[in-house]
Amino acid sequence: MQSIKVYHAPSGQGPNPWKVVIVLEELGLPWEIVWIPYGEIKSEPYTSLNPNGRLPAMVDPNKNVTLWETGAIINYLVATYDKDLQLTYGDDRFEEKWLLQSWLMFQMSGQGPMFGQKIWFTHIHVEQNLQTAIDRYGNESKRIMGVVEGTLRKQRQKLGLAADDPVWLVGDKCTYADLAFVPWNTLLGSMFPDGSLDLAKEFPEYYRWHLNMTGRPGTKKVLEYREECIRSMSDTGAQVVSRQKDARQLPKYEKSVGVDNA
Known part of the structure; x- marks a missing residue:
């Protein structure tokens, strides 16, 4: 091949x-x-x-x-x-097979754009300290994480999982819908460089979910x-x-969340 x-x-x-x-x-x-x-x-x-x-x-x-x-x-x-x-899932788990599409589209329409705009206005936009935009996209990014957090919590309760058991967005295994969130998650340190996000404390299920994915051999x-x-x-x-009139500079590289940078 x-x-x-x-x-x-x-x-x-x-x-x-x-x-x-x-x-x-x-x-x-x-x-x-x-x-x-x-x-x-x-x-x-x-x-x-x-x-x-x-x-x-x-x-x-x-x-x-x-x-x-x-x-x-x-x-x-x-x-x-x-x-x-x-x-993914097959037709024997028909509802779950198609529910994965909702989460993939949510990643594309929600996480990617909101996280991206938070980085843009925090670091790159030519007008510095545009706090209203920084706050808006920071709040929206946290709202996105809250949607995932709530779903993972419900999944844990529904499946009767222990606190240290992996939990996924749909069904009982990691799927492409989960993995689609990983690359943007790694940028959370750059998104909130001022320490205004404590991921493990504010979104503990989200944090464990991300670490479970980054620990998979292929993803790692x-x-x-x-x-x-x-x-x-x-x-x-x-x-x-x-060369962009509306841009100032790229953000300083921050350690990727959940990745061994040694």
């Missing part, structure tokens, strides 16, 4: 491509990252792969399929390659590779930000 290509930009801090890579690794599929400078993603030839000019795009040479948008890519990978139902392998890329690659994203 040929490697499935995932497009990303140096130095790899952008979270969305890692969502796809985690699913690939968890499914045991061969993958490779095609590194493309941020300055080239808004023009050809990349926009032939992703007309939105964002990251990632995926090229599967085994099926001659090119896709963009992480939700579409994850759905494709699971439908095409997860025949053993490692990260990907996140360790991500850390290596961030440490070793030059950040071309800084060059692009320096």
